[in-house]
Structures are given as C-alpha cells and as structure tokens.
Amino acid sequence: DGGITQSPKYLFRKEGQNVTLSCEQNLNHDAMYWYRQDPGQGLRLIYYSQIVNDFQKGDIAEGYSVSREKKESFPLTVTSAQKNPTAFYLCASSARTGTGTLNTEAFFGQGTRLTVV
C-alpha cells in the first residue's frame, strides 16, 4: 500500500531534550511538509522540502530542524530551543509543482502527538 508513515504515534519529551519525529513516504513524491496543529487550531507550516537535499523554512521554523537526505524520508527534530513543543505534528507529501503534473494534492500521515513532561 502506498502512503505516509509517521512514527511514533505518541512521544513524550523531557524539558531540555531534543526529539526526532519520523516521516516516511512510498508515493514517489518529491515534496514533503511538516505542520504543527494545536488544539482547535489549523495547520501551521514548520518546514517544507521540494526536492532531496533542499528545504525551506515555513511560518514557525524556530526551534525545529529538518533534513532531506533521501526522497522517502523527511525527519523533524524538535530542539530544546522550541519553548512550547506540545502539539500534534503532521507530515505530508505531494508531487512537486511545475513538473508537468496537475496532481499536486498533498497526502497526510496519521500524526505524532508530542507532549512535554
């Protein structure tokens, strides 16, 4: 089955720790995204990547870091610099705009719920 897999589903972090959220896709998509969702809120973009070895900051990148060494993988690290990391984190992927396809809709994983303890 093609899709996006996020792990773990639940993650607990102690104050001052860095944690890494995993996102893997087998849809052969070039573009991948990380969003943060707080209770009752919409999705806010943290980072996105249009192609391997390239990524751009979104609206709320401070305190987060990413890498894109492989097409299938786009891990997100929540660093100790992120002062309020408790949230629901969503990863998505899509075909890259401008490649000749109109099918550039994004598909989401099931999310990781991060809690600071």
Add this chain to the structure above:
Amino acid sequence: QKEVEQDPGPLSVPEGAIVSLNCTYSNSAFQYFMWYRQYSRKGPELLMYTYSSGNKEDGRFTAQVDKSSKYISLFIRDSQPSDSATYLCATKGSSASKIIFGSGTRLSIRP
C-alpha cells in the same frame, strides 16, 4: 490578513441537511484548491482537489471554486452523522510548492 480565511464554526445541522462550507483567499496566483476532512486525533484525509475555477462532484460532495471572487466552497448533500469532523480548505500557487491551509470548520451532524 491571513492568506486563507475560514469560519471556525462550530456548525451544527440535522442529519440529511445540505451543508455549505466556505473559504476565501487573498492571492490571485493560487491555482490548486483542496478540501480535507479531519477526525479527532487523526491526520487530514483528502476529500476533493480542483485546479482553477469550476465545480467538481464526487458522490455527496461538491467542490466549487470562484476565482473572480476568490471564494471556494464545499457542499455536502444528505449529511450523515459520520460527516461530523473538522473540514480544512487549502490552496497553493502554480509556481510554489507551499500549501496554505485555512483554520478549519468544525461540523457536527445531529441524528
């Protein structure tokens, strides 16, 4: 001003009613429009995807885009309790990969 505005609701309607969900956007360069359904504690599920203006129908769902007024809509016919969820609109331009989301409308269908 947010790039995509969406009424957060909550919206409560009786079973069988027609539901209308709406968003407005500010950037005329947006070309792709999406509607997602999100159940509590789950990832968003793509419902409808349209390119440029016009209507698209899929079962009980119809997506409508009016680029002249920068207005997008999702209609749900014969609404069911299982339609109770948060609905998110999203859009992006033809030259950018960044996807912009509305804040979501919480919908409740009363049996």
